[in-house]
Amino acid sequence: MSNTGILSIDQGTTSSRAIVFALNGHQIANAQQEFTQHYPANGWVEHDVEEIWSTTLDSCKTVISQATNKGVDIACIGITNQRETTVVWNKDTGKAIHPAIVWQDRRTAGYCESIKDREAMVNSKTGLLLDPYFSASKIKWILDEVQGARRLAIKGKLAFGTIDSFLIWRLTNGKAHVTDATNASRTNLFNIHTQQWDEDLLTLFDIPPCILPEVLDCAAEFGTCDPSILGKDYRITGVAGDQQAALVGQSCFSPGDLKSTYGTGCFALLNTGDTPVSSSHKLLTTVGYRLNGKTTYALEGAIFTAGANIQWLRDGIGVLQHAKQSQVLAESLDYDHGVFLVPGFAGLGAPHWNPNARASLFGMTRATGPAHFARAALEAVCYQSHELQTAMRKDGVSSNNVWVDGGMVANDWLCQFLCDILQVEVQRPKIMESTALGAAFLAGLQAGIYESLDEISAVKTVDRVFIPELGDKTRQRLLKKWALAVKATLAFAE
Structure with missing residues (x-):
């Protein structure tokens, strides 16, 4: 498997990066594109979802070409992403109904303060605080503020996802609406003890469960790329939020x-x-x-x-x-x-x-x-x-x-x-790109490239x-x- 590589998509807060790793953790190909940060109001931070997609797609195509020219065969894809950043899109068109609301955004601070008496319940189930940082209040804001959004959501026409879910939806041409347990655990909607979306939390934030993705392990079968997207039906086999991916990468x-x-x-x-x-x-x-x-x-x-x-x-x-x-x-x-x-x-x-x-x-x-x-x-x-x-x-x-x-x-x-x-x-x-490397390790684990966590540890x-x-x-x-x-x-x- 000396000519085998793993494509890692590292979609961050300020740039989209793609890296092809050799099985020993060394980089074979690397491409990165920055994208625009939007600040429409004091404390608000947004991203253009189409710019996230285009920069991610271009970076992937670049490294796939570079790796192919070096005789490297890409076995699978891992994805890591900026966490909590919230996207709601129309399932029929695949288009976001509002710019992505970034994890740094504070627009829902007033709402979170208004339900502060429920923080103990939220914390006991999610391990998190009741704060605008997390996805739940951002989802609620989009459903409440975008005209017609809540009606479409109730009809099952909308999908919510953190950036990993959105990328997988696009890469699979709408065939997979999934996330992993680490990203789910950052939404304020996921019970980390039962490992399920929580009914009480969905009620608190007034979010219809039909818009939520299926939650999988970090190493799992997340879907197969549509060949029209990246030129081949690559398996997506590893996903983790950026900080958890770095935990694995280290x-x-x-x-x-x-x-x-x-x-x-x-x-x-x-x-x-x-x-x-x-x-x-x-x-x-x-x-x-x-x-x-x-x-x-x-x-x-x-x-x-x-x-x-x-x-x-x-x-x-x-x-x-x-x-x-x-x-x-x-x-x-x-x-x-x-x-x-x-x-x-x-x-x-x-x-x-x-x-x-x-x-x-x-x-x-x-x-x-x-x-x-x-x-x-x-x-x-x-x-x-x-x-x-x-x-x-x-x-x-x-x-x-x-x-x-x-x-x-x-x-x-x-x-x-x-x-x-x-x-x-x-x-x-020595290998500084721990976040991207962690996603690659997870993908390789599911694909059978690595047999155990001990084998992964030996790479460090x-x-x-x-x-x-x-x-x-x-x-x-x-x-x-x-x-x-x-x-x-x-x-x-x-």
């Missing part, structure tokens, strides 16, 4: 294994085995992966903006010309530079969960310049990671090291500062291990100042 298969992905946002997932750990510190209990009907759970902490902070510096205010410049600028300053950024651009995630928070910048003087902005943006991600680590420990679970991945961790300075703030080893893998190799170096006095001083900045930001939000 081979975090044992309880206590922790991975932290630094992409547009930052998401830390800790494997808790077959036990769903209920958090008292606003972390999320979620499905880590489900294989052969057996669910492995994870405890998750979410930071809404990570790489997006750097993107803002580059595209929003022009402080950076390119993202890689941030490392050089950060290295030019001492630890006592005095500037702190609390990046509440889309509210603050765990452990605060405040949708009204907005970004704040503290400690500026006339001498403040691009280097301070860049370093404060990078440091903020590490301080927030420390907040997640602290919350996990208070919930009774922890890890002695953390596997990192995502575009940001190519920055050595960031990895070292993260290590210093967390005071644990930070391990960076370490690029570099970072060891804590920062003195505790300096570390504590920085964390104290960060805590004051967060307190002030939350006070302003009130």
Whole structure:
């Protein structure tokens, strides 16, 4: 099987990527296209569903051509996707009835607040909080606000899906309306204990069950591509939401294994085995992966903006010309530079969960310049990671090291500062595309290419291990100042 490859579709928040992996995890072909972010109102974030489809399709066609030219035969397809982002489409036309409402979108904050007395019930069934972040309130908004939508939904004419479901529908030419357990677990409609769509939750959010996809294991038969789409009837055999896919890609298969992905946002997932750990510190209990009907759970902490902070510096205010410049600028300053950024651009995630928070910048003087902005943006991600680590420990679970991945961790300075703030080893893998790799592993598992999780674990190799170096006095001083900045930001939000 030396000429066998697996196509992984990685549909993210800011770009659509396709990668063909060899069975040892190395890349054979890679294509990526960015797409437009739409902000129609304060706190609203949308994507053009057709642009998501076209960028995904073009990326797939490019890598299939590249792989074919190298004599590689693609055995199957895995899909990983931005989670919670919500699409509702017409089953007859295949067209979305409204732009995709992105996970970062806060338009339903008022509605979620109005049913806050039901949060205990929602949390007990889903492991999640009652927040605009998740799909349920977004679905309700579309059904309520798009003229005629609810009537069509009740008639069975509409379909809901997270991005994985929508892509599968298109790839199979409307023959498969499915999702996997990880994506389902991010909707606020899925009972993670019974592993079923929950009647009480559907009633709470007033959502007709007929619009929901069938929920499968992460490694399963999701459908077969229509040959007119990609030129061949490829099997789609693996699906997981992006953060859970990274958990698999990092081979975090044992309880206590922790991975932290630094992409547009930052998401830390800790494997808790077959036990769903209920958090008292606003972390999320979620499905880590489900294989052969057996669910492995994870405890998750979410930071809404990570790489997006750097993107803002580059595209929003022009402080950076390119993202890689941030490392050089950060290295030019001492630890006592005095500037702190609390990046509440889309509210603050765990452990605060405040949708009204907005970004704040503290400690500026006339001498403040691009280097301070860049370093404060990078440091903020590490301080927030420390907040997640602290919350996990208070919930009774922890890890002695953390596997990192995502575009940001190519920055050595960031990895070292993260290590210093967390005071644990930070391990960076050689194969950095852990999210896409995880989807490929799942697809290969179902296709019989990999026989077990142990065989998948053997693929993982370490690029570099970072060891804590920062003195505790300096570390504590920085964390104290960060805590004051967060307190002030939350006070302003009130």
